[in-house]
Every structure is written in C-alpha cells, then in structure tokens.
Amino acid sequence: MIVFDTEKMRPYRAADLxxxxxxxxxxxRAPDAGAIRHPGDVIHFMSNSLRGRDLExxxxxxxxxxxxxxxxVMLYPGATWYYDLLLDPDLRSAGDDAFEVAALAWAESAxxxxxxxxxxxxxxxxNTEDSAIGLDLTMGDTVRHSILERLGYQPxxxxxxxxxxxxxxDPIPDKPLPDGFSMRPVAGEQEAGLVAEVHNGAFRPKWDxxxxxxxxxxxxxxxxxxxVVVAPDGRFAAFVIIWLDPISRTGLFxxxxxxxxxxxxxxxxxxxxxxxxxxxxxxxxxxxxxxxxDNVAGVPLYRSVGFQxxxxxxxxxxxxxxxx
Numbered sequence: 001m002i003v004f005d006t007e008k009m010r011p012y013r014a015a016d017l018x019x020x021x022x023x024x025x026x027x028x029r030a031p032d033a034g035a036i037r038h039p040g041d042v043i044h045f046m047s048n049s050l051r052g053r054d055l056e057x058x059x060x061x062x063x064x065x066x067x068x069x070x071x072x073v074m075l076y077p078g079a080t081w082y083y084d085l086l087l088d089p090d091l092r093s094a095g096d097d098a099f100e101v102a103a104l105a106w107a108e109s110a111x112x113x114x115x116x117x118x119x120x121x122x123x124x125x126x127n128t129e130d131s132a133i134g135l136d137l138t139m140g141d142t143v144r145h146s147i148l149e150r151l152g153y154q155p156x157x158x159x160x161x162x163x164x165x166x167x168x169x170d171p172i173p174d175k176p177l178p179d180g181f182s183m184r185p186v187a188g189e190q191e192a193g194l195v196a197e198v199h200n201g202a203f204r205p206k207w208d209x210x211x212x213x214x215x216x217x218x219x220x221x222x223x224x225x226x227x228v229v230v231a232p233d234g235r236f237a238a239f240v241i242i243w244l245d246p247i248s249r250t251g252l253f254x255x256x257x258x259x260x261x262x263x264x265x266x267x268x269x270x271x272x273x274x275x276x277x278x279x280x281x282x283x284x285x286x287x288x289x290x291x292x293x294d295n296v297a298g299v300p301l302y303r304s305v306g307f308q309x310x311x312x313x314x315x316x317x318x319x320x321x322x323x324x
Contacts, residue, residue, distance in 0.1 A: 002070070002091065004062075004102030009073070012059035017219055020061065023069045023086075025247025030089035036138050036163055036313060037086055038288060040243020040252035045074060047218035048255075051211065060110065062103065070099075073107045080317070081115035082134045083107045092143065101147050108133060108151070112320050134317040136161065153316040159294040160314040164307035166287045168251070168280040175270040180232035183274055185224040189216055191236075195226065198236035202257030227275055229267045237262035242275045244282050251279030253289040256298075263297075272305050 012020070021039040028038050046055055062071035070091060076082040085107050091099050111133045119131075134156070137144055177183065186195055193209035200207055216223050229238040238258040244251050253275060258268045276287055289307055291298040 001094070001096050002099055004099050004106070006106060008064065009060055009062050009071075009106060011056035012061060013056065014219065016061060019067075019069060020059075020072065021220070021245075022247060023072060023088075025245045027072075027086045027089060028245060028250060029248035030092075036136065036290075036311060037084060038243060038250065038252040038254075039245045039247075040241075040254055042072075042074070043218070043220040043243065044241070044254050045076070047215045047221045049076065051214040052218035053214075057114070060107075071103050073103075073110065075107075075111050075114050077114070077118060080132055080134055081111045081118075082136070083111040084135060097143055097147060100143070101150075104144075104147060104151060107135075108318065131321070132317045132319050134315055136313050137316050138163065138311040138313055140311060148316050151318065153318045156315040156317055158315070159292060160312060161290055162293050162299075162309050163288070163290050163311040163313055164302055165250075165310045166276070166306040166308070168276055168285055168287055170306060172273050172276045172280070175266060175273050177229065177267065177270055178265055181229055181237065181265075181267065183227060183229045183271055186226045186228055188223060189213055192216060194236045195228070195239065198228065198239050198259050199255075199257060201259030201261060202239070203255075227271055227278075229262075229271055231262060235259070235261075238267040238271050240268075240271050240275050242279060244279065244284060246283065249283060249285040251275070251282070251284040251287050253287065256289065256301075268301060269305050276305075 021042065024037060024039045024042055046052065046059075050058060058075045058077070060073040061069055062073075063069055070088045072084070072086040074084045076084075085100075085103055087100060087103065115131065115133065135153075137148065192212040196207035196209055196212040199212070215221060225243065226239060226241045228236045231237040236259070240253050240256045242251055242253060253272065256268060256272065279287055287307070289302055290313070291302060293299070293312070
C-alpha cells in the first residue's frame, strides 16, 4: 500500500509539461470511469483559463523520489472554486482507497485556501459568508462517489455534462461548405484578432488580440490545431481546436463555436468532420467532445456528427465556511 505523503506534492514547473501530458494520457487510456480529463483539457486550462500565467499556483504534481508521477491536481478559479484530481491508474486498481481519500483531502484544502486568498484580495477581511468548493464526478465512478459522500459532498441538481465519443474508424462524411466559404488552420499569431472576434461572436465577449496572443504563446498550444471557417468577407465564421493524445489515441474537440452571424449553415459540423479527418490522419482512433447536457445547440450538433454518450458527469459541491 502506498501512503500519501504531503511532502511529495509540489507545484508545477515548466519542465514538467511533457511528463505531465504523458501521465494524463495514461489516465485517459485506462478503462476507468474516473478518467475524464484529456491532455488537451490540461493545455486548454493553461492557455485559456489561465492564459499562461500563474501555472504553479493552480497545478500540482505528486512525484515520487524516482520521478514517477502519481497524481495531478488542478485548481479552477471562479465564484466557486473547483478542482480536479487524476490518479495513477495503478493506484485506483489496487483496491485500497486510502491514497485517494488523502489526495482528495489535500486538493480540497488547497482549493479552499486558494479561494480564500483570492477573496481576501477583492473583499473585506471581515467577510465571513459561507461558501463552497466543487469537482466533477462521472456517474459510474463508485469509488470516488463513496469517498465524496464520506467527505461531505453533495450532487448539484442542475443539468450536468455529457462526455461523448465517436469512433474515427467509422466513415467521416465530406460535407461541402456554402459558396464563398472555406476552411483552414489559423495561420499564425498575426490572426489573433480574427480568432478573438469569432470566439466573442460565439460566446460572451472576453477576448481581444493581445489576450488571445497569450493563449497562442502558452507552451503546448499549437496554433495550427485551431481550425476555422473563413467567410466570403474574410471574417472567421466558425472554429474548433483539436487536441491529440498519442498515448490513448484519442482526439479532443475543445472548444467548438460558431459566430452568431453565421449559425444554422452547417459550418460547425463541416469543420468537425475536417477535424476528425485530421485526427485520424495523426493516428487517433476515437474523438471526444464534452458539453453541457442542456446545451440546446450542442446536443443535436454532436449527435448529428456521430457522438454518443459514454459518461454522464455531475458536479459535486461541499459547503465550506470562513468562520472559526
């Protein structure tokens, strides 16, 4: 039995990137309902949510003295802070959950402490409101479900997420674009403004060219893996980013979007088919997309291009308090 040692948990360092992605790939390859993060999720978190900053404050590794990675913790900032815990598949298959219990407790404490530091920077020190932290759980991960219940977590009743997959061995249709539209990878940093504009047109505005440059310059981000549909007027109309994992031979779509001015023209499905072809050409066998179960536009889109639900994901939260 391996005993959790807090001294072996340390902040992420830039030199860890390749090992970290291999570790996540091994977790993703394991036939385990607890493995719902893809290496692409990690880089997306680093480049998008954190924009390449303060990685050592949000990502932590459990490393043995021989350099073997056993666990990954990622802390997600927000109004409610969340965390992820990925474990070495060998630890989860050993039949003893003591390490996982201790690792979850460490991650919970780290997320809560970070949330309080962030709160103290923006609110009065006298603020004593109750709060919570959370994490996602695949329905079917009975081991972690049992642990979370013991630790005081409860499921959130709002619609959760759907983890869906599509075999890349199945035929991939060639769907033509409307006249005047074309598709290609983003050409380079000089197109950061165009990319920011299409992201803002698909989701709520949060990007300008300089901010998206920070995404493009984050280690691990590959600019030419962002595919776009170009409209006749030169604007980017739709986009996807594909992430490849040679360990699990899976490709991830994250994010997927279409500018509101160009929706309902079949652009996104055509772009996803092109992404699948590129995944398959790179040796991937399965494509993954994860989305909100109540996503009115996403549910029919992803079903139409062949994705089927593999896991349902529910958010769990634990009430916390700043009171002594």
